[in-house]
Amino acid sequence: MINEIGRQARAAGRGLARLTGETKRDLLLAMADQVQQSVSTILSANSNDMAQARSEGVSAALQDRLLLNEGRVDAMAAGLRSVANLPDPVGMITAGWTLANGIRLQRVRVPLGVVAVIYEARPNVTADAAGLCVKSGNAALLRGSSYALRSNTAIGEALQAALVSRGLPAEAVQIIEDTSREGARELMQAKEWVDLLVPRGGPGLIAAIEAEATVPFVIDGAGNCHVYVDAGADLNMAGPIVFNSKVQRPGVCNAAESLVIHEAVAEQFLPGMARQLIDAGVELRGDERARSLAAELLPATNDDWGTEYHDMIMSVRIVPDLDAAIGHILRYGTGHTEAIVTEDISAATRFTQEIDAAAVIVNASTRFTDGEQFGFGAEIGISTQKLHVRGPMGLEALTSERYILFGDGQVRA
Amino acid sequence: MINEIGRQARAAGRGLARLTGETKRDLLLAMADQVQQSVSTILSANSNDMAQARSEGVSAALQDRLLLNEGRVDAMAAGLRSVANLPDPVGMITAGWTLANGIRLQRVRVPLGVVAVIYEARPNVTADAAGLCVKSGNAALLRGSSYALRSNTAIGEALQAALVSRGLPAEAVQIIEDTSREGARELMQAKEWVDLLVPRGGPGLIAAIEAEATVPFVIDGAGNCHVYVDAGADLNMAGPIVFNSKVQRPGVCNAAESLVIHEAVAEQFLPGMARQLIDAGVELRGDERARSLAAELLPATNDDWGTEYHDMIMSVRIVPDLDAAIGHILRYGTGHTEAIVTEDISAATRFTQEIDAAAVIVNASTRFTDGEQFGFGAEIGISTQKLHVRGPMGLEALTSERYILFGDGQVRA
Numbered sequence: 001m002i003n004e005i006g007r008q009a010r011a012a013g014r015g016l017a018r019l020t021g022e023t024k025r026d027l028l029l030a031m032a033d034q035v036q037q038s039v040s041t042i043l044s045a046n047s048n049d050m051a052q053a054r055s056e057g058v059s060a061a062l063q064d065r066l067l068l069n070e071g072r073v074d075a076m077a078a079g080l081r082s083v084a085n086l087p088d089p090v091g092m093i094t095a096g097w098t099l100a101n102g103i104r105l106q107r108v109r110v111p112l113g114v115v116a117v118i119y120e121a122r123p124n125v126t127a128d129a130a131g132l133c134v135k136s137g138n139a140a141l142l143r144g145s146s147y148a149l150r151s152n153t154a155i156g157e158a159l160q161a162a163l164v165s166r167g168l169p170a171e172a173v174q175i176i177e178d179t180s181r182e183g184a185r186e187l188m189q190a191k192e193w194v195d196l197l198v199p200r201g202g203p204g205l206i207a208a209i210e211a212e213a214t215v216p217f218v219i220d221g222a223g224n225c226h227v228y229v230d231a232g233a234d235l236n237m238a239g240p241i242v243f244n245s246k247v248q249r250p251g252v253c254n255a256a257e258s259l260v261i262h263e264a265v266a267e268q269f270l271p272g273m274a275r276q277l278i279d280a281g282v283e284l285r286g287d288e289r290a291r292s293l294a295a296e297l298l299p300a301t302n303d304d305w306g307t308e309y310h311d312m313i314m315s316v317r318i319v320p321d322l323d324a325a326i327g328h329i330l331r332y333g334t335g336h337t338e339a340i341v342t343e344d345i346s347a348a349t350r351f352t353q354e355i356d357a358a359a360v361i362v363n364a365s366t367r368f369t370d371g372e373q374f375g376f377g378a379e380i381g382i383s384t385q386k387l388h389v390r391g392p393m394g395l396e397a398l399t400s401e402r403y404i405l406f407g408d409g410q411v412r413a
Numbered sequence: 414m415i416n417e418i419g420r421q422a423r424a425a426g427r428g429l430a431r432l433t434g435e436t437k438r439d440l441l442l443a444m445a446d447q448v449q450q451s452v453s454t455i456l457s458a459n460s461n462d463m464a465q466a467r468s469e470g471v472s473a474a475l476q477d478r479l480l481l482n483e484g485r486v487d488a489m490a491a492g493l494r495s496v497a498n499l500p501d502p503v504g505m506i507t508a509g510w511t512l513a514n515g516i517r518l519q520r521v522r523v524p525l526g527v528v529a530v531i532y533e534a535r536p537n538v539t540a541d542a543a544g545l546c547v548k549s550g551n552a553a554l555l556r557g558s559s560y561a562l563r564s565n566t567a568i569g570e571a572l573q574a575a576l577v578s579r580g581l582p583a584e585a586v587q588i589i590e591d592t593s594r595e596g597a598r599e600l601m602q603a604k605e606w607v608d609l610l611v612p613r614g615g616p617g618l619i620a621a622i623e624a625e626a627t628v629p630f631v632i633d634g635a636g637n638c639h640v641y642v643d644a645g646a647d648l649n650m651a652g653p654i655v656f657n658s659k660v661q662r663p664g665v666c667n668a669a670e671s672l673v674i675h676e677a678v679a680e681q682f683l684p685g686m687a688r689q690l691i692d693a694g695v696e697l698r699g700d701e702r703a704r705s706l707a708a709e710l711l712p713a714t715n716d717d718w719g720t721e722y723h724d725m726i727m728s729v730r731i732v733p734d735l736d737a738a739i740g741h742i743l744r745y746g747t748g749h750t751e752a753i754v755t756e757d758i759s760a761a762t763r764f765t766q767e768i769d770a771a772a773v774i775v776n777a778s779t780r781f782t783d784g785e786q787f788g789f790g791a792e793i794g795i796s797t798q799k800l801h802v803r804g805p806m807g808l809e810a811l812t813s814e815r816y817i818l819f820g821d822g823q824v825r826a
Binding site for chain 2: 018105113191243244245330353357361368375385388400403405
């Protein structure tokens with residue numbers, strides 16, 4: 001089964017790779033139009049998915065992610081139009097030079113070929129991921145949750161109608177109907193057909209991919225992000241940065257989970273900061289020294305330092321110096337986003353050089369590690385791995401590069 | 414065992430990451446000096462390795478790879494000095510811009526951390542790989558062949574003496590003494606400690622890594638490279654390009670294995686070309702049409718089209734048009750290097766756009782896909798994968814990137 005799907009995707013991808021930017025823009029706009037024209041079919045399929053989800057008693061949170069309505073369908077179309085209008089990453093010459101023997105060399109950005117996405121019960125990801133794949137010249141294999149299969153199929157049919165209306169094979173965007181675990185494993189191991197697998201889901205999905213995938217993948221991993229308030233911090237700046245990093249959207253990966261404070265400013269900074277966070281509904285869990293400065297803190301256990309709460313909870317640690325702060329973050333961080341608040345240029349320099357994370361931030365909220373904030377226009381995830389792409393992933397993350405050499409008869413001596 | 418080795422490598426790598434380019438240059442020059450000063454120890458260890466290899470009756474080719482002498486030790490030192498003088502890849506700002514809210518963003522090249530290399534019985538790789546890893550700010554875990562263990566250990570001790578002489582931990586370069594298969598598997602699965610695994614070996618090693626590795630790796634895979642002589646070829650140019658691609662060094666991955674000829678020029682081109690190749694000792698294996706034009710050709714079987722001979726053998730296929738040439742290469746090529754000879758700009762453009770390979774070459778020998786030829790100064794291999802790095806891998810392939818953001822109190826609305 002996966003071989004037939006993969007073979008069709010590979011052939012369709014070769015066609016997509018040859019399209020001009022203008023053609024792809026037009027295609028994505030047609031995909032947006034088709035999604036909106038298919039709104040009644042999509043909502044009808046979704047209401048069947050919703051009925052089944054309710055009858056199986058799935059959580060309210062999952063039901064909310066699964067639910068579509070006219071506004072959400074419009075938002076999918078708007079997302080496709082936004083990606084349609086991004087610059088085409090394909091064909092960009094990222095480097096070029098002439099060898100001593102006269103061969104002219106270019107390094108050119110090219111599509112990967114076939115991109116697979118495994119995702120949870122969010123039907124909007126079907127349109128988002130298809131748009132990003134097609135815009136970057138790749139065929140898409142989309143494997144969503146069984147809860148969303150009817151919705152995903154309806155959205156997929158709309159996207160395929162747009163492909164066919166432009167003379168392209170429908171198989172450029174395929175919804176994988178086998179949503180079993182066995183089906184997921186087949187996709188994760190389809191080395192002949194899948195050039196990149198992007199997981200969009202929680203720790204369970206990531207663990208399954210790390211254990212079973214043999215195709216190349218990019219991990220959008222955990223964000224146990226810290227804000228370190230240095231001895232040299234402007235405390236009037238530190239307060240809003242800590243508050244925003246924790247409270248503005250606590251359920252996402254670039255939210256801060258842990259506050260690390262230099263002992264020289266802890267007595268002055270922590271009591272007021274703690275009050276402000278607790279008033280906003282944050283549960284604070286501190287080490288002994290932190291609790292001696294702010295009695296409202298609950299005691300932290302060793303497990304707290306390594307936990308990504310995704311919730312209104314924050315751990316608090318007092319450190320004797322910058323070395324201890326860096327050591328703590330290197331030990332417990334997940335390499336996502338780490339922030340320092342300081343006016344001390346030496347401390348900022350050491351922090352940015354020694355903290356090994358996708359994003360290291362001086363004097364701003366951790367919440368800025370985001371494709372849209374970075375100006376990428378769209379984001380397929382945030383890579384916490386070091387190879388291929390690190391940090392927010394835009395269209396370029398879905399491309400590879402190729403060397404093209406132009407000679408006039410050169411041979412090696 | 415691997416945990417202790419890995420922990421020490423991780424710590425040592427953090428120290429290397431902070432070194433300036435000047436310090437690393439001095440360090441590599443010291444490594445070169447120490448290797449030369451240790452020549453008698455190294456040659457004595459190597460003669461024990463050689464004695465054992467001979468007693469076990471290993472092949473003459475393996476013995477030649479294993480053998481060291483003064484000249485080869487000098488060449489190792491020269492290699493280290495050459496890498497010492499390359500530009501430092503670490504700290505390079507590869508992109509940078511200012512967000513609308515005033516945050517200044519930089520994307521900076523940083524070391525990966527710990528790089529592991531698994532290689533065959535070539536002791537010179539010990540010095541080469543250590544030099545590339547240290548120059549790019551990474552700790553090195555070097556796992557060579559059991560045949561070369563004494564030689565590798567002696568070279569490793571010289572390199573460690575240089576590290577210690579500069580106040581750095583010896584564990585920045587470690588020779589893995591456990592050369593068992595189980596030991597290799599442990600290294601391939603040491604996810605906590607290994608940021609990149611580079612295999613330098615044959616298909617057996619690559620297959621083992623693809624099957625068993627859970628650490629990130631870059632594959633230096635097979636090169637079933639083609640030269641396509643188009644209808645629009647300058648046949649006076651095509652002859653030397655085909656000859657050089659096949660004959661100049663047939664045992665390497667960028668040598669051509671297959672000659673594809675457009676039928677419009679086959680009758681004029683093939684007989685003379687075949688004679689020249691056969692006179693040079695090449696065995697030619699052709700399809701039926703090729704054999705009808707040049708009777709000296711042996712018959713090719715279907716297996717020939719997918720075979721990387723690494724030898725003085727070449728398959729020959731006649732195709733009716735450019736589409737058939739591209740189709741044949743896409744089907745049987747390994748994505749390494751593919752060349753076209755043509756004066757026809759449309760054919761050259763289609764070939765470079767549609768052939769999906771690390772290097773696509775117009776009117777030059779396939780033998781140019783090489784780090785030194787590209788001007789990278791040193792090469793740790795040639796990547797045939799699409800993620801992270803593709804084609805010849807220089808020092809930059811041993812780095813990652815990190816976003817560094819400088820704000821003055823920005824928070825997200």
